[in-house]
Amino acid sequence: MSNTPDDRKYAESHEWALLEDDGTIRVGITDHAQELLGDLVFVELPQIGQSVGKGEECSVVESVKAASDIYSPISGEIIAINESLEDEPEMINHAPYEDGWIFIVQPIDPNELDELLDDEGYQAFIDED
């Protein structure tokens, strides 16, 4: 049974978006996504300074099984990336909502977050599969 915390929003493409106190948005993939992917072995991180549109692919995670695109759940500029994933991609398996975060976006319009699913909505969405 995968875990879906209620402090953040979710995209149907299985990313989470967490609004930080400073107004930036931290992004990662869900517990459900990491379970489906299996052991992660490589993460291609976005570039700091790169601008991303909502729903735009900006990173790739590769598991023992396959490569999978990561889409930004919000428009803005990438202001930080989790470089420790370069050596420890398995952090996403171990702590998808904490140390396994992937990048941070400075959003253009934080209201875009409202278009994402809440925890119950996401849980219902994955339960349909």
Add this chain to the structure above:
Amino acid sequence: MIKKTILNETHRSLGARMVDFGGWDMPVNYGSQIDEHHQVRHAAGMFDVSHMTVVDVSGVQATAFLRYLLANDVAKLTRQGKALYSCMLNDDAGIIDDLIVYYLDDSNYRLVVNASTRDKDLAWMEQQAADFDVRVDERPALAMIAVQGPKARQKVCPLLPDRLGLSAAEIKPFSACWFGEWFVGRTGYTGEDGFEIILPEDKAVGFWQQLIEVGVKPCGLGARDTLRLEAGMNLYGQDMDETKNPLESGLTWTIAWLPDDRDFIGKKALAAIQQQGQTDKFVGLLLQDKGILRGHQQVVLPDGQTGEVTSGGYSPTLERSIAFARVPASIADNCDIDMRGKLKKATVVKPCFVRQGQIQITL
């Protein structure tokens, strides 16, 4: 309708993640594929491979039939229980399947062929058998469990029925022994020592549970794939198929050209291909840049010629990405791989990365 092995419920109760594997509902892992991989390299792991197809060939012309059907020569098998790896070719030398054949006696052989190719294999064998005094019998009511790893044999032998454990402890690599419906081959698809055990379906769940009790870890087909890739073993449907011949699939060693007077299906076509000079070569690749090699990625040679990755992935033993590729024969030591539009550097190595727990290439 998806097919299930007799161990299906057992896998589910162990928490396996199940996938559709060529029409079979099979476990891809029971948690961590990488842990399962290491378990086989360092101790003992087991795989349900009951989806594979067991075919018995019997009759006074069994030897003559198989000498014609297979590109390798079963006449090499003189010791009871000895096994041989071979390709089964079509008339154009395309590979219909790869298989293991065990010699039981001059009128009896056992073949283990792939699950995904079952229907066409049986049809082809039946068709070719029409000219021989032989029977081709599939044995669907048998289960198959592969127990692999340096500790596999010591774990398995005490659990085998009657005196089979004593015989199994004695058999040499690539040989088999049997007792009733139990059949034990010292073969595998991981590059480690171990057994592949064919047994009656109604004994499979109990045997699996006994193996768990002695510390053999269930492993999914995901780990089986990374283990065979490290061991340099081809996968049918990925590394070769009916459009490819053994010469361009790293399987030249499995063709028995001699004796001259033996004809086999595909021999004429294969000889002609060899005469013309082969264009493509089958190599191993070790990725030097970051990323993961995957099947169908393009290989780019320094002179601009191109080839293709046939199987690729992450090697848990090397902690690097490795692959097999079919490339122009002029390839030297280095090439680039097109990964989502970016070129990444790889070195060309022999397609055998890890055997018996030992790394076989220079990193």
